[in-house]
Amino acid sequence: MEEKILTKLFGLKDSHTIDVYLKHDGYKTTRKVIMEMKPGEVLEEVKAANLRGRGGAGFPAGVKWGFVPQNIDKPKYLCVNADEGEPGTFKDRYIMNHDPHLLLEGIIIASYAVGIHKAYIYIRGEYENVALRMEKAIEEAAARRYLGKNILGKGFDLDIYVHRGAGAYICGEETALLESLEGKRGNPRMKPPFPASIGLFGCPTVINNVETLSNVPFIIQNGAGKFTRNGLLKDGGTRLFGVSGMVEKPGIYELPIGTSLKDIIFKYAGGMKKGKKFKAVIPGGMSAPVLTADEIDINMDFDSLVEAKSMLGSAGVIVIDEETSMLDVLKTIAKFYSHESCGQCTPCRIGNAWIRKIVERIAEGKGKPGDIDNIHRLAKNMLQKTLCPLGDAAAMPILAITEKFRKELESYIGN
Amino acid sequence: MNPEYSDIRKKKIDELISGYPERRAAILPVLHITQKEFGQITSAEEKLVAELLDIKPIEVHEVVTFYSMFNQKKVGKYHIQICSNLTCTLLEAGNLLEYLQNKLGIKPGETTNDEKFTLSTVECLGACEEAPVMMVNFDYHGHLDKKKIDKLLDNLK
Ligand SMILES: Cc1cc2nc3c(=O)[nH]c(=O)nc-3n(C[C@H](O)[C@H](O)[C@H](O)COP(=O)(O)O)c2cc1C
Ligand code: SF4
Ligand code: FES
Numbered sequence: 006m007e008e009k010i011l012t013k014l015f016g017l018k019d020s021h022t023i024d025v026y027l028k029h030d031g032y033k034t035t036r037k038v039i040m041e042m043k044p045g046e047v048l049e050e051v052k053a054a055n056l057r058g059r060g061g062a063g064f065p066a067g068v069k070w071g072f073v074p075q076n077i078d079k080p081k082y083l084c085v086n087a088d089e090g091e092p093g094t095f096k097d098r099y100i101m102n103h104d105p106h107l108l109l110e111g112i113i114i115a116s117y118a119v120g121i122h123k124a125y126i127y128i129r130g131e132y133e134n135v136a137l138r139m140e141k142a143i144e145e146a147a148a149r150r151y152l153g154k155n156i157l158g159k160g161f162d163l164d165i166y167v168h169r170g171a172g173a174y175i176c177g178e179e180t181a182l183l184e185s186l187e188g189k190r191g192n193p194r195m196k197p198p199f200p201a202s203i204g205l206f207g208c209p210t211v212i213n214n215v216e217t218l219s220n221v222p223f224i225i226q227n228g229a230g231k232f233t234r235n236g237l238l239k240d241g242g243t244r245l246f247g248v249s250g251m252v253e254k255p256g257i258y259e260l261p262i263g264t265s266l267k268d269i270i271f272k273y274a275g276g277m278k279k280g281k282k283f284k285a286v287i288p289g290g291m292s293a294p295v296l297t298a299d300e301i302d303i304n305m306d307f308d309s310l311v312e313a314k315s316m317l318g319s320a321g322v323i324v325i326d327e328e329t330s331m332l333d334v335l336k337t338i339a340k341f342y343s344h345e346s347c348g349q350c351t352p353c354r355i356g357n358a359w360i361r362k363i364v365e366r367i368a369e370g371k372g373k374p375g376d377i378d379n380i381h382r383l384a385k386n387m388l389q390k391t392l393c394p395l396g397d398a399a400a401m402p403i404l405a406i407t408e409k410f411r412k413e414l415e416s417y418i419g420n
Numbered sequence: 421m422n423p424e425y426s427d428i429r430k431k432k433i434d435e436l437i438s439g440y441p442e443r444r445a446a447i448l449p450v451l452h453i454t455q456k457e458f459g460q461i462t463s464a465e466e467k468l469v470a471e472l473l474d475i476k477p478i479e480v481h482e483v484v485t486f487y488s489m490f491n492q493k494k495v496g497k498y499h500i501q502i503c504s505n506l507t508c509t510l511l512e513a514g515n516l517l518e519y520l521q522n523k524l525g526i527k528p529g530e531t532t533n534d535e536k537f538t539l540s541t542v543e544c545l546g547a548c549e550e551a552p553v554m555m556v557n558f559d560y561h562g563h564l565d566k567k568k569i570d571k572l573l574d575n576l577k
Pocket of ligand 1: 057058059060061062063064066086087088089090091174175176177178179180212213214215217218393394395398
């Protein structure tokens, strides 16, 4: 039996209410932290757990918190990234819908560790109903004095606000998120300075994904050792693998980091949808390079996927069947990135637009010899030449498809 | 005539603004409320929001045009937004879009003459496990097929 860190309450009736949460030892960790622990002790435990970010980049959360300057007379902020825009990703919605108090508890503990008194949950605009649920949970927690002024009478203050985005994938990128939260267009910022020193409203800021923060209560309650017992020593805990596409049982599966991709698809998600044959899989949200049938014997952890020239990203697994044309897949990917480019950098703005044009032309039956080479070249020219990682996020999956499915793509072009 | 908020919404807006150290930071939440109140964000609403937040109307316009969720012209009573991203397309969302177009007699971006329905395509809605998915206003509907769409639309008065 796999240990459940994040989904323990998911099946229970009214699991989103504070009553059910409290009945299952909810806010016990908050009590322990506020009553008995020093901020530095909390930070050390999270560092020891090697909790790597679940939003995509996999940066260790404890290290990130440690970057925030302590002796500074400015306020510090926490921004919770609930933008969940990466196609194939739906895990944060599950956490917020089924166990909103788990996330709140993670936010409280993180804020205590870093000395933060104001946190914003930046949630994608389409999740209106999820945002309402989070707001309700905040009200419930404040009524029991787990939030607000003088939490549990121990002098620590924290307010949490829900802030809804309005439909822009780029606002999931951390510096675009800050711009958006400040009331501007979501154009990513140049780094450095990093948000830990100059972030929201020019103040030190921590940005973490929903799932990352939701792991924190377990780590503090049970210790780093119990956390890394799941997953790997350097990449601890479980992940919420979101499986979608041509499988029998699409959904969320909480499994130890390092679980085999093959098992995730064929054991947990029930294998291929009736009568379909496996063709390819995108292992970590749409930006992750596609893997073919002979590449799926792989452990789902950050380092193994980097070695396979793909990425664990948001752990959104999209399964593609034999009947699906990779040209259609490429078309959808190209449309998405050209639509979502914020336009600040020429390679991303123009490169994505051209790739889209060429792919759409091929799909109309008007492809020309050399088109696939041109797409490949355009994508290559985006790599590492842009201000934010969206340029790479677009280039990588496009390069992988044009390399691994070149023959098929060429077959759509007459001569 | 200049648009005006209902008293309840005005109160909500004041409360919202107090959550930020700078007024303009409340612009997205305020625009969401504004769209709920007036159904659209045209230059009249932009002006109103600019006054509320102490910024110039052009600064509001810059924001409104960056994000996809603000309707710069009026939409129908029911805004149908069908996902056109990867998982949904794998599961035939393309055919369903065509079905909706024929059924409603409009293309994406258009509104029916009786102003009941507007049809749009959107990028991934973050509900891929239920693909194909669409939103009707803010309600999600997943595992769609033609029959389900028929039933759903028949029930919308
Ligand atoms: C284009 C782009 C979109 C992103 N979208 C998201 C997102 O929707 N949610 C998220 O948590 N992180 C997203 N990220 C990653 C964030 O920039 C950032 O790394 C993350 O929120 C940090 O939190 P973590 O360390 O807890 O993962 C995105 C990054 C890029 C480049
Ligand atoms: S890489 Fe693309 S999305 Fe990122 S800043 Fe440049 S233009 Fe904008
Ligand atoms: S691809 Fe349609 S909801 Fe994600």
